[in-house]
Amino acid sequence: MNDKEIAVFDIGGTHFRSALWSNGQLGSVTRRPAINYLNTAHHSPVELQEALADYLVSETERLQLESETPIEHVGISLGAPVNACSGCVLKSGPLWGPKSGFFELQAALTRRRLDIRWTIANDVTAGLVSYIQTCNPGRHSRILFVTVSTGIGSRLYDFARGGVPVDPVHGIQGEIGHIKVDAFFRGTRLKSSCDCGGCDHLNAYSSGRGVLKLLRELPCLSPEALEVSTMAAARDEDDDTMLAAFSHAVASADALALDVLATITRPLAAIFSAVLTHDPLLDSIVLTGGVVDALEPAYSASLDRQFRNHGLFQITECDSSYFSRRLRIVSPGSLSGLVGAGHLAEMAAEGRNIHVFR
Template sequence: MTGVKTTAGGGSRASAGSAPRTSAGTPPQEAAVFAADVGGTWVRLRTGGLDAPVERLSSPSRLNHPDRSVTRLREDMIELLCQAAPRGAHAAISFGAAIDHLSGTVYGSAPLWGAAAEPFDLGAALRGRRPDVTWQLVNDVSAALVDFAATHTRPGLRRVGYLTLSSGIALRVADLERLRIPVDERGLQGEIGHLPAMTTAPELRRAGLLCECGAPDHLASVSSGPGIARVAERLGLDGGPALTQWLPEALAAGDPRARRLLELCIGPVAHMLRTLWCLDPHLDLLGLGGGVIEGLGAHYADELRRQLGHATSYADPGRSPDWLAGRLLFCGPGTVDALRGAQRIGRWLPGIAP
């Protein structure tokens, strides 16, 4: 989802790139470029171009401050961003939350603000506090997609997607030919983590595993980082913090319990990809990143490719290693950066639309 540009005295959607003008109508000095990537654990800040140094601060989030009220946490976030933005800056903020880019409204983010479900107009709050700054807010997965697309574009590429598997799961797809990231009338796209998990595995059928959103048997219930821990416990394994270290080691050692756990957790992701390719044959490249992909590395990639190699019906004949090699790109740590994506979002903003 997302991409709201909120300007001084404006607040409506506007095309990207127009510099603010003085009352006399003459362009002011070149505005400072400021970017932030706001997550549940860290806020990363950068003033200047893509090569400028990055400052990392602890996020004023529910995750870091479970004792603070949502009102206080939101106020702290506004304060942090407003303090950091240089005078008259163009600010591009990648935000780890569901944001309606049409209105700038944040629907919710469990790591930042817990279960608070009432909409919050962050763009208006920033604009009200620092009207000299031009604020652009984009969802972090949209920002990651823009960064991925910028670094992996090649001739003939029609649509490109980015799938993040970490504490949550989300997908964004961009149309490179038209420079668009289509969204629905709520400003959202690809919140697939909260769709029902497609699985035929007996261990997971109507398993009742709760998602972070509170509903049972979502894709994120099974296939996110916390989802893998839930499935591990369902299999009688230790789903605690030790799992992160045990699982790659056990997979490397060929432990059948670890292999089954990975098979079960990847199954719904493989089904989702089959559906995606069935409905969108022009999706030419998909990046996969996030903590789950980074933590499990080749174990994850090999198992996903193995499952996708199997034919499930005449509609899904199974994908060859060559076919998959051309379409799936597993992204290591640091290769896709939402902060960089936020700084690159400008030319995409007019195309993030229903």
């Protein structure tokens, strides 16, 4: 690609980030609060969706003034499931609330600026694209890139095909955060809802928000254990203080905290067991995100223990390190979404697509 600069965006549920991208390098990054259903007055999710499109166009125009050259390509990493065939955003609980529906973001942006090529991808896809820049293709067959933060998502990358396989009709892959799971805490069956409104989704238990819900319920679920736990002093504190207390309790091997940790890793381990049962050529599972980062190394140890408890038929009983050999922990980079968006826009400009449809 030529030396023209690209505008790149990382659209999350809490913050929006933007920057210029040129020759594999980011310029200065601008961050602002997200336009979401919690902080922005609105009558319907449609108003928030249109406001996002307006922001992307106006910020692109600001970046163009900063660049002093025409911007023809824009890359967008979006914290929502995106149909890779159409650029349609399928839903976003964190941005638009549980009643949000489809949004034809690609079409909305093209209507506003027909002269710009808009490349839109899910934030997990963008994070994956950033990560694979560090990989040696000759040493991998397929990797699964998993983010565990406010929400949970995954993307499978096939090195032989050179892309992310997606459903050829619906254009998605790897939305594991919306798989229904069973969750138990000390023998008690839990019931909770995801940001999307769905009941018993993995997000409802194993994401950052799911963890916080469970911590808030501890006074009812296990009051006596909480009284003697190092987390007791934080039970009435704000969310950040409570999550920090949980992280410290896990690090100090607090019994109650470790039971909470087992509760949030158990459903994810079951999903990984199913994935590896069907795809034995999957050579790496890359875990990243704020939840993993805050709880390491106990998080991966708990996940491995839950995986071995779940088991792979005729494998884990004779190969106890089967899962741990494949597990990779990567610290979340605050700029990985922007970097991935830059690479994706470059690929689009060169006529290449990260997605594989057959």
